[in-house]
Amino acid sequence: MIEFRKLEGFIMALAAVIIWSGNIIVAKQLAPDISPFSLSLLRWSSACFFLAPFGLKPLLKDWKIIRQHLGFHLTVSFFGISLSNALIYYAAHDTSGVNMVIIASTAPMMTMILGCMFLKETLNFGKVIGALLAFSGIIAIASRGDLDVLIGMRFSWGDGLALIASFLFAVYSILLRFIPKGVSQLGFLSAIFFMGALWLIPMTAVELYLGGTIYIRNWQSIAGIAYAGAGSSVACFFLWNEAIKKIGPFKVSMIYYSLPVFGCLWAILFLGERLMFMDFVGGALVLVGVLTATIASRR
Structure with missing residues (x-):
């Protein structure tokens, strides 16, 4: 039973990473037309919409406990939902894809x-x-x-934002171990998604006042926002949180290393990029690394 619980945790974490990796495609599609805080607000508002049919009843049921620990939920929603994702979107405007991948991969460490x-x-x-x-x-x-790609890397303020976002995601993963007893998974997600969207309203207002944009180009833009809300937010955060409950933040965070591997597969399928030899080498190293760390954590 315990081993099945662990296997279930690994599968959930892997599923979350696979869906998250698709968000790379969505970000590339939407970033030129929608400013970072605005995109974050659309994402989490969409997430609230998709979660409401399942999460509203648990939220109301758990509200008394959530209100007693309101500071905890506000903190988790601000850093783990609002700020970390907006910083990633901002960083994408000022740093390369190589830098983003490498910096994002510091989160497990x-x-x-x-x-x-x-x-x-x-x-x-x-x-x-x-x-x-x-x-x-x-x-x-x-x-x-x-090697020239690594030597030629230039670091900018966008890299700093990406590094802060990675740290905030790591903090979020640790804070999940302190969810108050009696709060269900759906109740917790509903609370932090709603609070996260509320945090983003004044930030988005300032951004738009300073010249930010929200341009919905076509149905693909709407589909991208829906994917970010239903997939990258509701499904991923539910799976990720459940995985951490079952196998702990360290083992789950190691699965996060596979994000670029699946990101490459998404890019090949939807962006027409070619699979290269180093993709196989890198993927093998990631797999061996995750297995090594997982086996070591059982001792």
């Missing part, structure tokens, strides 16, 4: 460190080696094995 600091999780040699192998795989995929 940050989660590992925070887990050791606040959850008293043990850090052993196998975990470190696994994390380094997986990170090496990310670099291989992002650089396509070209």
